[in-house]
Structures are given as structure tokens and as C-alpha cells.
Amino acid sequence: MSVYDKLKELDITLPPVSVPAAAYVPFVQTGNLVFLSGHIARRDGKPVVGQLGKNVTTEEGKAAARAVAIDLMGTLHAAVGDLNKVKRIVKLMSLVNSTPDFTEQHLVTNGASELFGLVFGDKGAHARSAFGVAQIPMGACVEIELIAEIG
Numbered sequence: 001m002s003v004y005d006k007l008k009e010l011d012i013t014l015p016p017v018s019v020p021a022a023a024y025v026p027f028v029q030t031g032n033l034v035f036l037s038g039h040i041a042r043r044d045g046k047p048v049v050g051q052l053g054k055n056v057t058t059e060e061g062k063a064a065a066r067a068v069a070i071d072l073m074g075t076l077h078a079a080v081g082d083l084n085k086v087k088r089i090v091k092l093m094s095l096v097n098s099t100p101d102f103t104e105q106h107l108v109t110n111g112a113s114e115l116f117g118l119v120f121g122d123k124g125a126h127a128r129s130a131f132g133v134a135q136i137p138m139g140a141c142v143e144i145e146l147i148a149e150i151g
Contacts, residue, residue: 003083006119007073014074018042021137027079032087034079034148038095039071040140049139052132053102056141061096061104065111068144072112073119080150087151089116089126095143098132105130112144 007014017026018039027036041048041064048064050056056064077083094109096102109130116124136143 003086003119010118012070012073012119014077015071017075017078018071026075029079029150032150033090034076034150036072036075036079036146036148038093038143038145039068039075040136040138041065041068041142042071042140043067047138047140048142050141051097051099052104052108052141053099056097058104058107061108061141062111064142065094065108065144066115067111068142069112069115072144072146076146076148080148085150086120086123086148088149089120089124090147090149091126092116092128092147093145094128094130095133095136096130097134097136097139097141100132102132105132108142109144 020026024037027034052061092112096105096108098105109128113128116126
């Protein structure tokens, strides 16, 4: 099954690439690796704001991370032209806006990791890091960056 068939089955429409909010580009390809800049959680074009452990639940954070994964796939599609060229999702780095005592960053990040597994199958299994941070640009609750290998 192609990646696009799987996206259609999951009722996912890929968004266009977001305009960078500062002095950076959305992606850089070097050799067969594509590095995607951090994408923040958005709903209806606006940042999903809040802090895990304060006013955002783990499940809400997980849903936000899933939404970030969809945005990342939109950018990856723009970068490579065809998501079926993805040989491997190599690594995710997830930043979770959280209180000092919140310890479920890994569960929040599963929202993205699980979706990549559904869409890409074994090619979606990746290394990752999930960090709790004091703040994310625009007050977003989650930011995720991605590295992919293209075949």
C-alpha cells in the first residue's frame, strides 16, 4: 500500500508547508537525509498553546503531537515530492512545554511516533528523544523536528 493510500484510509490530508516564523528554512536535504525544522502544534492555523502538567492533559498533548506529525509529513512531501521515497523515518526530537514535575513527555510524543508507524509501517520506526522544556515559541504545547532518509 502506498503512503498516500494509507493517508487516505486514515482520512488525513497533508497541509502545505508552514511559513517559517524566524530566520530558518523548513527543511534541508544533504545526501539522502532530509532534516525538517521544528514544527509546533497548530489547530486551525493557530498554535495549540498551554503547558503539560498545568492546563494541558497528556491525551491533549498526544493529540497535538499527532497533529504535528501530519504537518511534518506535509513538509516532508514538499521536500522530496513523493512520500513513497521515504526509506526510513530516522529520528524525532520532541520538545514538550511542561511543568517541572510533569514526567509523561514520552507519552505525549507517542502521538507522533504512533502515526509515523501507521503511515510508514516498519519504515516509520525511529529513534527519538522527548524533552520537557520551560517554554516553546508562541506558547505552543509541543514542537517536533524530524530526520528522514530518502531512497
